[in-house]
Amino acid sequence: MVHDERRALVVDPGDAQAVQEVLQRLGLQLDVILVTHHHGDHTGGVADLRAATGAQVFGPAREAMPEPLTRIKGGDKLKALGLIFQVIDVPGHTAGHIAYFCADMETAPLLFCGDTLFSAGCGRLFEGSPAQMLASLDTLAALPGATRVCCAHEYTLSNLKFACAVEPHNQALADYLVSATSLRLQQQPTLPSSISLEQQINPFLRTRQATVIQAVQAVDASARDEVSIFAALRQWKNQY
Numbered sequence: 001m002v003h004d005e006r007r008a009l010v011v012d013p014g015d016a017q018a019v020q021e022v023l024q025r026l027g028l029q030l031d032v033i034l035v036t037h038h039h040g041d042h043t044g045g046v047a048d049l050r051a052a053t054g055a056q057v058f059g060p061a062r063e064a065m066p067e068p069l070t071r072i073k074g075g076d077k078l079k080a081l082g083l084i085f086q087v088i089d090v091p092g093h094t095a096g097h098i099a100y101f102c103a104d105m106e107t108a109p110l111l112f113c114g115d116t117l118f119s120a121g122c123g124r125l126f127e128g129s130p131a132q133m134l135a136s137l138d139t140l141a142a143l144p145g146a147t148r149v150c151c152a153h154e155y156t157l158s159n160l161k162f163a164c165a166v167e168p169h170n171q172a173l174a175d176y177l178v179s180a181t182s183l184r185l186q187q188q189p190t191l192p193s194s195i196s197l198e199q200q201i202n203p204f205l206r207t208r209q210a211t212v213i214q215a216v217q218a219v220d221a222s223a224r225d226e227v228s229i230f231a232a233l234r235q236w237k238n239q240y
Contacts, residue, residue, distance in 0.1 A: 001019070001022065002081060002083070002110075003026065003028050003081070004081050004082070005026075005028075006028065006029065007028065007029050007030075007031045007081055008023060008026075008028040008029065008030050008031065008032075008081075009030070009031060009032035009033070009034060009080045009081055010030065010032075010033055010034070010049070011033075011034045011035075011036070011100070011112045011114075011150070011152075012034070012035055012036055012041075012042035012043075012112075012114060012152050013033060013042075013043075013044070013045035013046060013049055014040070014041040014042055014043070014044040014045055015044060015045050016044070016045030016046075016047075016048035016049045016052070017045075018045075019045060019049055020049070020052065023053075029053065030049060030053040030055045031053075031055055031056065031080065031081065032055055032056050032057075032058065032080040032081070033046055033049060033050065033055050033056070033057045033058070034058050034059075034080075034085070034100055034112065035057065035058065035059035035060070035065060035069070036059075036060070036097060036098055036099060036100070036112065036113070036114025036115070036116075036152070037060060037063060037093065037094040037096065037097040037098070037114055037115065038059075038060070038063040038064050038065055038094060038096075039094065039115070042114065042115075042152065043059075043065065043066055046065075046066045046069075047066050050066075056070065057069035057070065058070045058071075058072050058078055059071060059072070059098075060072070060073070060096040060097065060098045061073040061096065062095060062096030063094060063095070063096040063097075072087045072098065073087060073089060073098065074087055074088050074089030074098065075087065075089075083102050083104060083105065084102065084103070084104060085100045085101065085102050086100070086101045086102070086103070087099075087100060088100075088101055088139060088140070089136075090113065090114075090116040090117075090136035090137075090139065090140065091127075091128040091132045091133075091136060092116060092122075092123065092125055092128035092129070092130075092132045092133025092134075092136045092137075093114070093115045093116055093122075093123030093124065093125065093126060093127070093128065093133070094115075094126060094127045094128065095127040095128055097114060097115070097116055097128075097136075098114075099111060099112060099113040099114060099116060099140065100112040101143060101147070103144075105148075108146040108147065108148050108194075109143065109144055109146065109147040109148065110147070110148050110150065110192075111140065111143060111147050111148065111149050111150060111195075112150050113140060113149060113150070113151050113152075114151070114152050115151070115152050115153065116133075116136055116137070116140065116151075117137060117140050117149060117151055117198065117202075117204075117205075118151045118153060118155050118156070118159055119149065119151060119155070119156040119159060119180075119190055119191060119193040119197075119198065119202070120156055120159035120160045120162075120163045120173075120176075120198070120201055120202050120203075121155060121156075121158075121159030121162070121163070121202065121203075121204060121237070122137060122202075122204040122234070124234075124238065125234060130227050130228075130230050130231035130234060131227045133230070133234070134207070134226065134227060134230045137204055137205055140195070141195060141198070141199060141205050143195050144195065145194065145195050145196030145199070146194060146195070146196065147194060147195045148192040148193075148194060149191070149192050149193040149194060149195060149198060150191060150192045151191060151192075151193070154189055154190065154191060156180050156184075156190040156191070156193075157177075157180060157181065157184055157190075159202075160173070160176065160177045160180060160201075161240075162203070162236075162237050162240045163201060163202065163203050164177060165215075165240070166203040166211075166212055166215045166216075166233070166236075167203060167206070167209075167211050167212060167215065169211070170200075170201065170211070172197075172200040172201055173200070173201040176197065176200075176201050203233060204230070204233065204234070207226065207229050207230045207233060208226065212229075212233070213229055216229050216232050216233050216236065217229075219232065219236050220232040220235070220236070
C-alpha cells in the first residue's frame with residue numbers, strides 16, 4: 001500500500017479484508033488498485049474492494065482479469081496519488097505479467113514487481129519461457145540501484161538458502177543471510193529490498209557471473225549459453 005494519509009493505492013490485493021482493516025485503522029480512502037498478473041493470490045480481493053470503495057482498477061492488458069478494469073501494458077504511464085507510475089512488461093512467471101515503477105517517490109524510486117523478482121530469487125515460469133524471464137529480470141536489474149524492490153511474497157530466507165548453495169563464497173550473500181534471519185526472528189519483513197542489493201546476492205540476476213555459471217554447469221553440464229544457464233538455474237531451484 002502507498003498512501004498520503006488521506007488516499008491510498010494497493011497492489012495485488014489477494015485478501016480484501018486485510019486491506020479494509022488497514023484502510024479503516026488509518027482512516028484512508030482507497031482510490032486505486034494496481035494488479036501485476038492474474039493469479040488468484042493477487043486478484044482475490046479486487047472485486048470486493050472495488051465494490052466497497054469504488055476504486056479504479058488497473059491491470060495487465062494480456063491476461064484474464066476481474067472486470068471492469070483499465071488495461072495497461074509496457075510503455076504506458078498512469079497517475080495515482082499525484083505519482084507517475086511507468087508500466088513495464090515482465091513476462092515469464094505469467095505471459096502478460098507487468099510491473100509498476102515510480103521514479104519520483106520521496107527518498108528512493110519504487111518498484112512493484114509482483115512475482116517476477118523476489119529478494120534473492122525470481123518467480124517460477126508457469127507460462128513464459130526462460131528467455132522471456134531472463135529479459136524481464138535484465139530490464140528490472142537496469143533500474144536505478146536505489147530502487148526499492150516491493151515484491152509480492154516474503155520468500156527471502158528460503159531463497160537465500162538456495163542462493164548460498166549456488167554461491168557459497170559470496171560474502172555479500174552471507175552477510176545478507178545474517179541480517180535477513182535476524183529480521184525474521186523479530187517477525188519483521190526483509191522487504192523492500194533494493195536493486196543494488198539484488199545485483200550482489202540474487203543468483204537469477206547473476207547468471208553471467210563466473211561463480212554462478214560454474215555452479216550451474218556442475219549440476220547441468222549441457223547449460224552453455226545465457227538462456228540455458230538461466231533455465232538450468234531455475235530448474236535447480238524448482239527441485240531444491
